[in-house]
Amino acid sequence: MERSxxxxxxxxxxxxDVHVRxxxxxxxxxxxxxxxxxxxxRLAAFPEALVVLxxxxxxxxxxVAALASRGxxxxxxxxxxIRAYARATGQLAKTxxxxxxxIALFAEAVRPVVRPxxxxxxxxxxxxxxxxxxxxxxxxxxxxxxxxxxxxxxxxRIEAHISWLKRALRELDRDLDKAIRAxxxxxxxxxxxxxxxxxxxxxxxxxxxxxxxxxxxxxxxxAALVGVAPMNQDSGQSRGRRMIRGGRSxxxxxxxxxxxxxxxxxxxxxxxxxxxxxxxxxxxxxxxAAMRKLLTILNAMVRDGRPWREQPA
Numbered sequence: 001m002e003r004s005x006x007x008x009x010x011x012x013x014x015x016x017d018v019h020v021r022x023x024x025x026x027x028x029x030x031x032x033x034x035x036x037x038x039x040x041x042r043l044a045a046f047p048e049a050l051v052v053l054x055x056x057x058x059x060x061x062x063x064v065a066a067l068a069s070r071g072x073x074x075x076x077x078x079x080x081x082i083r084a085y086a087r088a089t090g091q092l093a094k095t096x097x098x099x100x101x102x103i104a105l106f107a108e109a110v111r112p113v114v115r116p117x118x119x120x121x122x123x124x125x126x127x128x129x130x131x132x133x134x135x136x137x138x139x140x141x142x143x144x145x146x147x148x149x150x151x152x153x154x155x156x157r158i159e160a161h162i163s164w165l166k167r168a169l170r171e172l173d174r175d176l177d178k179a180i181r182a183x184x185x186x187x188x189x190x191x192x193x194x195x196x197x198x199x200x201x202x203x204x205x206x207x208x209x210x211x212x213x214x215x216x217x218x219x220x221x222x223a224a225l226v227g228v229a230p231m232n233q234d235s236g237q238s239r240g241r242r243m244i245r246g247g248r249s250x251x252x253x254x255x256x257x258x259x260x261x262x263x264x265x266x267x268x269x270x271x272x273x274x275x276x277x278x279x280x281x282x283x284x285x286x287x288x289a290a291m292r293k294l295l296t297i298l299n300a301m302v303r304d305g306r307p308w309r310e311q312p313a
Contacts, residue, residue, distance in 0.1 A: 005049040
């Protein structure tokens with residue numbers, strides 16, 4: 001669809017500031033159910049509009065759901081992109097109204113790609129995966145503290161907290177497995193992904209929760225989205241080293257661990273990695289390329305709904 005209007009929405013806890021380009025309309029509504037309804041009805045008059053919001057730690061989710069339910073094209077972008085655009089255009093002042101205008105200008109200039117929005121089930125799974133990562137971080141921190149503490153009473157308190165964290169982690173893992181098994185679609189994807197040697201349940205759960213685009217994008221786009229696509233660093237006659245940057249770090253983290261395991265257990269990934277090393281590639285470069293290779297294979301498997309045994313070697 002040809003876009004003729006671009007809507008920027010600055011999301012705060014209590015209010016939504018809305019700016020429309022190129023008409024320069026501006027208004028504010030409460031960030032509650034009544035405000036979402038009013039905003040949805042007003043924007044429904046512009047089916048060709050592209051609506052852009054910043055990710056704000058969850059405050060944007062009900063707004064996005066309300067607008068998407070009316071068939072509006074909604075994109076949630078990283079706040080760093082908006083700040084970089086504001087600096088590039090010389091917009092240093094910051095108010096809610098100005099932020100909404102900058103987001104609308106960003107939408108008009110950049111026109112970010114509209115991707116399928118996460119379902120309620122996917123958001124719930126994502127929250128559980130995020131919570132699991134938080135529990136692991138706390139468990140690691142408490143384990144490190146226990147080594148440094150000499151007072152027996154403090155040690156016992158830390159050990160009690162460690163025991164609680166381990167129990168909470170086991171319970172959450174059971175809930176995650178139950179959520180995957182309760183969904184026929186997720187169960188099928190889980191079986192497909194785990195058919196690859198090196199890909200375990202944590203990798204699969206993270207991909208399902210935090211990479212819903214898997215199987216829907218081309219290999220180049222999915223690699224760029226995760227952050228394993230090499231970026232050029234050239235200027236004039238200088239040819240810089242290709243480096244990865246950006247992307248979804250949480251997905252990249254589990255993909256890294258899966259690739260390390262796959263190099264040991266998966267003949268295709270191992271042969272690919274060893275060929276790169278034999279050709280003089282540094283270990284880190286070869287490993288990153290193997291991550292991209294594994295992600296490409298997983299993307300194709302989910303797209304085609306075929307487990308590893310049916311994949312060409």
